[in-house]
Amino acid sequence: MKECIVGLAGNPNVGKTTVFNQLTGMHQHVGNWPGKTVERAEGHFDHDDTRFDVVDLPGNYALSAHSIEEIVSRDFIVDDDSDVIVNVVDAANLERNLYLTVQMMELGANLVMALNMNDFAKKKEHIIDIKLMAELLGFPVVEINAKNKDGFDELLSTVKKVANKHIDTTQKLVYGPELREHLGDLQALIEKDVNLTDVPAMWTAIKLLEKDAIVIEKVQKSKYSSQILRETDKVAAHLADIYNEGAEEVIANARYAFIDGLMNEAVSKPAVEKPTVSDKIDKYLTNRILGIPIFLVIMYIMFQLTFTIGAPFQDLIDEGFGLLGEAIGGLLGDSVLSSFIVDGIIGGVGGVLTFLPIIIIMFLFISILEDSGYLARAAFVMDKVMHKLVGLHGKSFIPMILGFGCGVPAIMATRTMENESDRLLSMMLVPFMSCTARLPVYALLISAFFAANQGEVLFSIYLLGIVVALVVAAILKRTMFKGMSSPFVMELPTYKVPSLKGVLLHTWDKTKGFLRKAGTIILVASIIVWVLSSVPFGVEYGSQESAIGQIGTAIAPIFAPLGFGEWQPAVAILFGLVAKEVVVSTFSSLFGVEEEGSGIEAAVHDLFTPLSAYAFMAFVLLYVPCFAAIGTIKQETNSWKWPLTMSVITLATGYIVALIIYQGGSLLGFA
Ligand SMILES: Nc1nc2c(ncn2[C@@H]2O[C@H](COP(=O)(O)OP(=O)(O)OP(=O)(O)O)[C@@H](O)[C@H]2O)c(=O)[nH]1
Numbered sequence: 001m002k003e004c005i006v007g008l009a010g011n012p013n014v015g016k017t018t019v020f021n022q023l024t025g026m027h028q029h030v031g032n033w034p035g036k037t038v039e040r041a042e043g044h045f046d047h048d049d050t051r052f053d054v055v056d057l058p059g060n061y062a063l064s065a066h067s068i069e070e071i072v073s074r075d076f077i078v079d080d081d082s083d084v085i086v087n088v089v090d091a092a093n094l095e096r097n098l099y100l101t102v103q104m105m106e107l108g109a110n111l112v113m114a115l116n117m118n119d120f121a122k123k124k125e126h127i128i129d130i131k132l133m134a135e136l137l138g139f140p141v142v143e144i145n146a147k148n149k150d151g152f153d154e155l156l157s158t159v160k161k162v163a164n165k166h167i168d169t170t171q172k173l174v175y176g177p178e179l180r181e182h183l184g185d186l187q188a189l190i191e192k193d194v195n196l197t198d199v200p201a202m203w204t205a206i207k208l209l210e211k212d213a214i215v216i217e218k219v220q221k222s223k224y225s226s227q228i229l230r231e232t233d234k235v236a237a238h239l240a241d242i243y244n245e246g247a248e249e250v251i252a253n254a255r256y257a258f259i260d261g262l263m264n265e266a267v268s269k270p271a272v273e274k275p276t277v278s279d280k281i282d283k284y285l286t287n288r289i290l291g292i293p294i295f296l297v298i299m300y301i302m303f304q305l306t307f308t309i310g311a312p313f314q315d316l317i318d319e320g321f322g323l324l325g326e327a328i329g330g331l332l333g334d335s336v337l338s339s340f341i342v343d344g345i346i347g348g349v350g351g352v353l354t355f356l357p358i359i360i361i362m363f364l365f366i367s368i369l370e371d372s373g374y375l376a377r378a379a380f381v382m383d384k385v386m387h388k389l390v391g392l393h394g395k396s397f398i399p400m401i402l403g404f405g406c407g408v409p410a411i412m413a414t415r416t417m418e419n420e421s422d423r424l425l426s427m428m429l430v431p432f433m434s435c436t437a438r439l440p441v442y443a444l445l446i447s448a449f450f451a452a453n454q455g456e457v458l459f460s461i462y463l464l465g466i467v468v469a470l471v472v473a474a475i476l477k478r479t480m481f482k483g484m485s486s487p488f489v490m491e492l493p494t495y496k497v498p499s500l501k502g503v504l505l506h507t508w509d510k511t512k513g514f515l516r517k518a519g520t521i522i523l524v525a526s527i528i529v530w531v532l533s534s535v536p537f538g539v540e541y542g543s544q545e546s547a548i549g550q551i552g553t554a555i556a557p558i559f560a561p562l563g564f565g566e567w568q569p570a571v572a573i574l575f576g577l578v579a580k581e582v583v584v585s586t587f588s589s590l591f592g593v594e595e596e597g598s599g600i601e602a603a604v605h606d607l608f609t610p611l612s613a614y615a616f617m618a619f620v621l622l623y624v625p626c627f628a629a630i631g632t633i634k635q636e637t638n639s640w641k642w643p644l645t646m647s648v649i650t651l652a653t654g655y656i657v658a659l660i661i662y663q664g665g666s667l668l669g670f671a
C-alpha cells in the first residue's frame with residue numbers, strides 16, 4: 001500500500017480539525033473560536049490503494065517565528081517529510097486566509113487548497129471562480145463542506161495526484177519587478193550553500209529581510225554567512241530608500257498586492273456587504289455598554305441552571321451511595337474491611353462522585369459556550385477592561401474562561417499569545433479561575449449554608465476568581481511582567497449553532513477524565529486518608545487522636561485567622577493539594593455518607609459558620625491548584641521557576657483574600 005503524509009494547515013477556526021475528524025474518524029476537539037487546537041494530532045485511514053497519515057496542525061495567521069504554533073507549523077512543512085499540505089481555507093474570509101496561503105507558497109509547500117465554509121460565503125453572496133483561482137495560485141483548489149463531508153472524494157483524489165507530482169508553488173508568486181530582482185540577488189548567494197537549500201532560497205531571502213531570528217541563526221552557521229547577511233542589509237537599505245518603508249512592510253505589501261490581484265480576478269462580492277446574522281447578534285452581545293452585563297447574565301444563568309438541573313440527580317446518587325454503604329455495613333458488621341469500604345472507598349470516591357451531575361452540566365455549558373462562538377465574544381467585551389486595568393490583551397481572557405472547565409487545557413491554550421511575557425502572566429492567572437474540580441466543595445458548603453441563594457453564591461465565587469485574577473494580574477504586570485503587550489486584532493468567529501454531537505462528545509470526554517481521576521488519584525488519596533484515620537491501632541476512626549487528626553491539629557492554627565481553625569478543614573486543604581475534589585472526599589471519608597447525606601452536612605455545620613464557610617470556599621478557590629495544573633505549567637515553560645512562582649502567588653493570595661473575607665466580615669458583624 002502506498003503511503004501519503006498529509007498536513008492540514010490554515011488559519012485558526014477554519015475547520016481543520018473538523019476535516020481531520022471526518023477523515024480519520026477520530027474525535028479531536030472542535031470549537032468555534034480561534035486557537036482551539038494547540039497540539040498537533042495525528043491519525044490515519046485507508047482510501048483505495050493508499051494509506052493516508054493525517055496531521056492536524058494548530059491554526060496560524062502567519063509563518064513567522066513569533067509564536068509557538070507558527071514555528072510548529074512551519075517546522076512541519078519544512079522538516080517533516082509531508083507529501084501534501086492541505087490548506088483549509090474559510091471561503092467567507094478568503095482574503096485574510098490567503099495571507100497564510102501565500103506564505104506557504106513562499107515555502108514551496110506542495111499545496112492543495114480545501115475551500116471550506118462555503119455555506120457562509122454563499123450567504124454573504126461571495127462568488128468564487130474556483131477554476132480561475134486554482135490557475136492563478138498554480139495548485140488545485142477543491143470546494144468542500146467539512147461538516148457533511150461534501151467534496152471529500154475529490155479532495156482525496158486531488159491529494160493523491162499532487163503527492164505523485166510535486167508542484168513548485170513558489171512559481172506563481174510575482175512580487176513586483178523591484179522586489180523580485182533583489183530577492184533574486186539574495187537567492188543566488190543563498191543557493192551557494194547546499195546546507196541552506198532544504199527550503200526554497202526565496203523563502204530564506206524573505207525571512208532574512210523580515211529579520212526572522214531562527215532563519216538568521218541558521219544562516220549564521222553557513223560559510224557564506226557574512227556575504228549573505230551583508231547583502232541582506234544592502235537590500236533592506238535599498239528597499240527602505242525606494243519605498244520609504246522597512247523591508248518587512250515592503251514584503252507584506254507585496255503579498256497583499258498579489259492577494260488583491262487574485263481577489264479582483266477570481267472573486268465577486270456585493271458592492272455593499274449585507275450584515276450577517278452574526279453582525280446582528282453582535283450589535284447586542286458585543287455592545288460597548290451591554291457587553292459586560294450580558295456576559296455576567298449568561299454566567300449567572302449558567303450557574304443557576306447548574307444547580308437547578310443537577311441537584312435532583314445529585315441527591316439520587318447520594319442516596320444510592322448511602323444505601324450501598326448501609327448494605328455493606330450490614331453485611332460485614334463492624335470490621336476493618338467494612339470501614340475500609342464504607343468510610344474509605346465509598347466515603348472518599350463516592351463522596352466526590354455524587355457531584356458528577358453538576359460537573360457534567362458545567363462541562364456541557366462550557367462546550368456550548370465554546371462551540372457557539374460566544375467564548376471569543378466574552379474575551380472581546382473584556383478586552384477594554386483587560387487593557388486598561390491589567391495591561392493584558394483581551395485574548396488572555398479566553399484561557400481564563402476555559403479555566404472554568406479545567407486548568408490543564410486552559411494553560412495550554414495560552415500558547416496562542418504572541419508575547420512570551422503575556423503568555424506567562426496568563427498562565428499564572430488560570431489557576432484563579434474556578435475549575436470544575438472545586439465545584440464539589442462549593443456544592444457541599446453552599447447547600448449546607450446558603451440553600452436559599454445557591455446560584456447567587458456560586459456566581460459570586462466565580463466572580464471572585466475573576467476579580468482576584470485581574471487584581472493579581474494588574475499587580476504582576478507592574479512588577480514581574482513589565483512591558484507592553486503586542487497589539488492584536490481579535491477575530492470574532494461567525495456564530496454557529498453548536499452541534500449536538502460535538503457538544504456531547506466534548507462533555508463525555510471531560511466526564512471520562514473526571515471518572516478516571518475518581519478511580520485513580522481520588523481513590524488513592526481516599527485510601528491514604530482512611531489509613532491515616534485508622535492508625536494508630538485502637539483509636540476511634542477519624543478522631544483527633546488518629547494520625548490524620550494529629551497532622552490536622554498541628555497545622556490548624558495557620559488557618560484559625562481565616563475562621564476555620566479546626567483540624568478537619570486543615571487536613572482537607574492539605575490533601576486537596578493533590579486534586580481539589582479531595583477536599584470533599586476527605587470530609588466525606590471522615591464524616592461518612594451513610595446517614596443519607598446528613599452526616600457530612602451536620603458535621604460541616606459544627607465546623608463552619610456561614611462566614612467561615614465562605615472564607616473556606618474562597619481559600620479553596622484561590623490556593624495552589626492541583627498537581628496536574630502545576631505539572632502543565634512546568635511542561636509548558638520547561639522550568640520549575642514558573643510553577644513554583646505560581647504556587648507561592650496563589651497560596652499567598654488565597655490566604656490574604658480569605659483573611660480579608662473572614663476578618664472583614666467579622667468586623668461587619670457577619671460572624
Ligand atoms: N457552517 C459550517 N461550519 C463549519 C464548517 N466546517 C467547520 N465548521 C465549524 O467551524 C468551527 C471551527 O472548526 P474547527 O474544526 O475546530 O476549526 P480549526 O481550524 O481546527 O480551528 P483551530 O484549531 O482553532 O485552528 C466549528 O464550530 C465547526 O463545527 C463548514 O463547512 N460549515
Ligand SMILES: [Mg+2]
Binds near residue numbers: 018037
Ligand atoms: Mg483545530
